[in-house]
Amino acid sequence: MPDYTLRQLVNYFENGVPPGDFLYGVLSNDLKKACYHADDRNQLSLWIIVMWCIEYAPVDAWGSAEIAAEVEV
Numbered sequence: 001m002p003d004y005t006l007r008q009l010v011n012y013f014e015n016g017v018p019p020g021d022f023l024y025g026v027l028s029n030d031l032k033k034a035c036y037h038a039d040d041r042n043q044l045s046l047w048i049i050v051m052w053c054i055e056y057a058p059v060d061a062w063g064s065a066e067i068a069a070e071v072e073v
């Protein structure tokens with residue numbers, strides 16, 4: 001996973017900072033949006049990013065459009 005993506009994830013989960021469009025797609029479980037907005041490095045890392053969220057992110061802070069709507073960009 002790119003360092004800048006990890007920093008955005010940590011800022012979202014720890015500080016409530018809204019992510020960019022790519023991570024918003026990941027966090028809202030919108031694969032189409034995530035793929036459309038992913039840069040080359042995030043395209044290759046999508047699986048790793050999702051697995052990081054499964055392992056480290058609070059369960060109630062991501063995974064649906066309803067949850068992610070609170071931080072929609």
